Amino acid sequence: xxxxxxxxxxxxxxxxxxxxxxxxxxxxxxxxxxxxxxxxxxxxxxxxxxxxxxxxxxxxxxxxxxxxxxxxxxxxxxxxxxxxxxxxxxxxxxxxxxxxxxxxxxxxxxxxxxxxxxxxxxxxxxxxxxxxxxxxxxxxxxxxxxxxxxxxxxxxxxxxxx
Numbered sequence: 001x002x003x004x005x006x007x008x009x010x011x012x013x014x015x016x017x018x019x020x021x022x023x024x025x026x027x028x029x030x031x032x033x034x035x036x037x038x039x040x041x042x043x044x045x046x047x048x049x050x051x052x053x054x055x056x057x058x059x060x061x062x063x064x065x066x067x068x069x070x071x072x073x074x075x076x077x078x079x080x081x082x083x084x085x086x087x088x089x090x091x092x093x094x095x096x097x098x099x100x101x102x103x104x105x106x107x108x109x110x111x112x113x114x115x116x117x118x119x120x121x122x123x124x125x126x127x128x129x130x131x132x133x134x135x136x137x138x139x140x141x142x143x144x145x146x147x148x149x150x151x152x153x154x155x156x157x158x159x160x161x162x
Contacts, residue, residue, distance in 0.1 A: 019120065019121025019122075019123070019140070020119070020120045020121055020129065020137055020140075021137060021140060022137050022138055022139060022140065023136065023137065024136070024137050025135055025136060025137070026042060026050075026052070026129060026131045026135055026136070026137055027042075027116075027119040027120060028041065028042050028043055029041065029042055029111075029115075029116045029119065030042075030043075031086065031109040031110060031111050031116065032109065032110050033107065033108065033109060033110070034087055034092075034095060034096075034099070034108035034109060034110045035108065040084065040107055040109055042084070042131075045082050045084070046135070047080070047133050048080045048081065048082055048133060049080055049081045049082070049130070049131065049132055049133055049156065049159045049160060050081075050082050050083075050084060050130075050131045051069060051072075051073075051081070051082070051083045051084070051128055051129070051130050051131075051152070051156075052084050052086065052120070052128065052129045052131065053065065053066075053069060053083060053084070053085045053086065053126055053127075053128040054085075054086050054088060054116075054117055054120075054122050054125065054126055054127055054128075055085055055086070055087055055088070055125065055126045056087060056088045056089050056095075056125060057087075057089050057094040057095055057097065057098035058089075058094075059125040059126055061125070061126055061143055061144040061145070062098075062102075062125065062126050062144070063101075063102055064144050064145070064146060065126050065128070065144035065148070065149075066085065066102050066104050067102055067104065068144075068148070068149040069083050069085070069104070069106070069128075069149070069152075070083070070104040070105055070106060071149070072149060072152060072153060072156065073104075073105065073106045074105060076156065076160055077106075079160040079161050080133065080160055080161045081156065081160060082106065082107070083104075083106040083107070084106070084107055084109060085104070085106060085107070085108050085109065086109045086110070086111050086116055086117075087108060087109065087110050087111070087112075088111060088112065088114060088117060088125075089110075089112065090112050092110070092112075095108075095110065123142070124142040124143055126143070126144055127140065127141065127142045127143070128140070128141045128152075130152070130155060130156065130159075132159050133159065138155065138159065139152075139155050
């Protein structure tokens with residue numbers, strides 16, 4: 001079993017107890033880009049609507065969520081929407097291989113040590129946090145199934161610039 005998955009299973013209850021929920025400020029972070037082309041911070045997107053999505057190559061539902069989030073990103077990026085996907089693979093080559101099979105156009109970040117998932121209280125893969133332009137969490141979505149992107153769209157539309 002993947003080491004981070006084991007950690008999620010073992011301490012999920014503890015992290016979940018302190019999970020960042022709706023109405024709370026999103027914890028700030030700075031992480032390296034998956035392509036090693038510098039770093040990005042949540043603060044870089046201040047004033048925009050941000051979807052933070054945690055994923056890993058060993059996560060089956062991530063094969064569905066990443067392309068669906070990319071469709072929404074491409075549709076709404078011009079209205080102040082960005083997706084920041086945070087990869088949790090320990091082995092960079094596994095993440096890179098996954099991205100060749102499921103490419104996306106939004107920023108990919110890397111957190112192999114799992115510091116940011118701990119800040120957010122991640123217990124299920126994938127999980128996404130939708131953050132409004134004021135930096136407040138407005139929705140948390142654990143897991144992913146076909147059609148879940150429609151609920152995200154419904155929650156996203158009222159937050160976007162006209």
